Amino acid sequence: MTATDVSEAAASAAIPASTNVFCNRALNLGGIQAVGFDMDYTLAEYVPETFDLLAYDGAIEKLVNTMGYPAAVLDLVYDPHAYMRGLVIDKKRGNLLKLDRHKYVKVAYHGLKRMTPEERKAIYATSFETAPAFTPPDFSTIDTAFLLVDACLFCQLVSYKDDHPDEVTKSYEQIYRDVRRAVDLCHCDGVIKDAVAVNPAKYIRSDPALATMLTALKQGGKQVFIVTNSLYDYTDVVLRHLLGASWLDYFDLVVCGARKPGFLLDPYLPIFQVRQDGSLENAEIISPQDGARLLQRSRVFQGGNWQHLHALLQLASGSGLLYVGDHMYSDILRSKRTLGWRTLLIVPELRDELLTAEETRHLAAAVDEAYAERAAVEARLQHLEIRRSQLEIDSEVEALLEGDGGAAKAEALSEEERAELLERLGPPHALAELDERIAEARDQQRVLSSALNEALCRQHEAYHPAWGRLFKTGAQNSRWAQQVQEYACLYTSHVTNLVQFAPDTSFRALSDLMPHDRAPPA
Ligand SMILES: Nc1nc2c(ncn2[C@@H]2O[C@H](COP(=O)(O)O)[C@@H](O)[C@H]2O)c(=O)[nH]1
Ligand SMILES: [Mg+2]
Numbered sequence: 001m002t003a004t005d006v007s008e009a010a011a012s013a014a015i016p017a018s019t020n021v022f023c024n025r026a027l028n029l030g031g032i033q034a035v036g037f038d039m040d041y042t043l044a045e046y047v048p049e050t051f052d053l054l055a056y057d058g059a060i061e062k063l064v065n066t067m068g069y070p071a072a073v074l075d076l077v078y079d080p081h082a083y084m085r086g087l088v089i090d091k092k093r094g095n096l097l098k099l100d101r102h103k104y105v106k107v108a109y110h111g112l113k114r115m116t117p118e119e120r121k122a123i124y125a126t127s128f129e130t131a132p133a134f135t136p137p138d139f140s141t142i143d144t145a146f147l148l149v150d151a152c153l154f155c156q157l158v159s160y161k162d163d164h165p166d167e168v169t170k171s172y173e174q175i176y177r178d179v180r181r182a183v184d185l186c187h188c189d190g191v192i193k194d195a196v197a198v199n200p201a202k203y204i205r206s207d208p209a210l211a212t213m214l215t216a217l218k219q220g221g222k223q224v225f226i227v228t229n230s231l232y233d234y235t236d237v238v239l240r241h242l243l244g245a246s247w248l249d250y251f252d253l254v255v256c257g258a259r260k261p262g263f264l265l266d267p268y269l270p271i272f273q274v275r276q277d278g279s280l281e282n283a284e285i286i287s288p289q290d291g292a293r294l295l296q297r298s299r300v301f302q303g304g305n306w307q308h309l310h311a312l313l314q315l316a317s318g319s320g321l322l323y324v325g326d327h328m329y330s331d332i333l334r335s336k337r338t339l340g341w342r343t344l345l346i347v348p349e350l351r352d353e354l355l356t357a358e359e360t361r362h363l364a365a366a367v368d369e370a371y372a373e374r375a376a377v378e379a380r381l382q383h384l385e386i387r388r389s390q391l392e393i394d395s396e397v398e399a400l401l402e403g404d405g406g407a408a409k410a411e412a413l414s415e416e417e418r419a420e421l422l423e424r425l426g427p428p429h430a431l432a433e434l435d436e437r438i439a440e441a442r443d444q445q446r447v448l449s450s451a452l453n454e455a456l457c458r459q460h461e462a463y464h465p466a467w468g469r470l471f472k473t474g475a476q477n478s479r480w481a482q483q484v485q486e487y488a489c490l491y492t493s494h495v496t497n498l499v500q501f502a503p504d505t506s507f508r509a510l511s512d513l514m515p516h517d518r519a520p521p522a
Helices: 006-013 048-066 071-075 117-124 145-163 172-188 193-198 209-219 232-243 288-295 306-313 328-339 349-359 361-402 406-412 415-425 430-463 479-487 495-500
Strands: 021-023 034-037 088-090 095-099 105-110 139-141 223-227 253-256 271-274 280-283 300-303 321-325 342-346 490-492 505-507
Touching: 021 495, 048 071, 048 145, 048 172, 048 193, 071 145, 088 145, 095 145, 105 117, 105 145, 145 172, 193 232, 209 223, 209 232, 209 495, 223 306, 232 253, 253 306, 288 306, 321 328, 328 342, 328 479, 342 479, 349 361, 349 430, 361 430, 490 495
Parallel strands: 034 223, 034 321, 223 253, 253 300, 321 342, 342 490
Antiparallel strands: 021 490, 088 095, 088 139, 095 105, 271 280, 271 300
16 A cells, blocks of 8 residues: 555545644654554543542542541532643642743633732743743643642632631642642552442443554554553453453553653663463563563563563664653653654544634634734834834924024025925924824724733633633643644544554644744735
8 A cells, every 4th residue: 555645535534623633743654663552541531520530539538537638628529621631730829820832821720719810920920030930849730631630629629728727727739749649549549440440331431443443553564552551450441341351462562550751761660571360570671582582471561661662562763653642741742752752642622622613613703803903903003103203203303403503404405305304294283193193093902902802712711611722822822732732743632533544644744834924925
């Protein structure tokens, strides 16, 4: 089969945007030897209404029963749609922030209370030198859907503390640490995983296209593997639900308990082979030959690092590997930056984002119109202001011509020069008239700016009442959007969208546009 140009493939198959695969950096699937998958929130899409509650309720129970929080905290209610990935937690101040691509804070909440622009700017829009970097340890980014529970609980407890300062005396930062610890424990002590094991269908969305997609990749000559932080017993629960009892047959290699991002960074992490009975055996993998020998015994490993993986896959270079994951930092940023792996980011939110864009075209048109109207007034204002400064200069010349020594200056001008100057100067009231027109234009500019803001707010609220569009802040790309652009070679709403593309597809990036590329021709 010859390489398929994805733009042609997409056009001919009329792939809807909500299931398309988008390309930031050109990628030829034909040159990819191994395709690897993260499991949780990549192969397995969880149902937030049920799955998140396991962590939320479990964490609340720990906060009240073992961490000293008041019993009233048990009455808090989880809202699975209140927060979104890409938001940043300011642990010390008890705030949640949405940043644009310049790290300018565009939306901020203190606990559950939206901050006014004045409050927000007083903290975050200070000088360049004092502006926060929004990095750990004081800040934490919601890089994965698992952390939405932390965000919700943290904001609720911050508000609870503000309303009941005598009941919760801990600092916001300590509250954050307690929430993190409580949720973390739920991932380890069975509160989440035992419940999923009992009834996986309640927590994990089934997708019949998954088996088709994995089979197509294998038939297309790819090695197909998993690197997940989940341990083998839980991986077995999830994949048995998604792919049936013979799920292992879909993969050439499975690495569980990978401890990403450590797996991608630390060359000393040891690897173990998981025997058929689930017990672990130390594995020595130095060369590809070691990898081939071990793979004959079992395809399942635990721990290790990328060097083991490359040896097991007989991979000469990281650029022959495509890794598909949901975690912006652990799956995408680190693997691309450190190892040169090619990356596909799973963004389930993209589906709704695109559908809302479709449904709210009229709001987008209103924003465009508001921009155009304001731009026209601003162009007029600029013209008037230039004219005014010109007139001011001319008035000075006029004063010179008429004042002391003016006669001498005037005499120095030729007849023609003098006539031309006087004509340019206009009537004596020209400056005052211009000032009036400038003031009028400034009023219009103010009115149109607030109309534009309202149009932008209406548009954003259609996506999310509190945080707006995931990929935008105002008219700028959000910090999240910028990270997607920078670190994900490809991105799509769901892993099985890959099924629409042949294994030798060439994904091509759209041409980059600078602002001057968008300017109308001179
Ligand atoms: N100990 C913790 N484990 C966590 C937490 N959040 C998620 N997880 C677990 O990680 C894996 C994710 O697997 P992957 O396939 O996406 O690599 C899964 O088992 C989660 O339960 C946490 O806060 N603490
Ligand atoms: Mg994951």
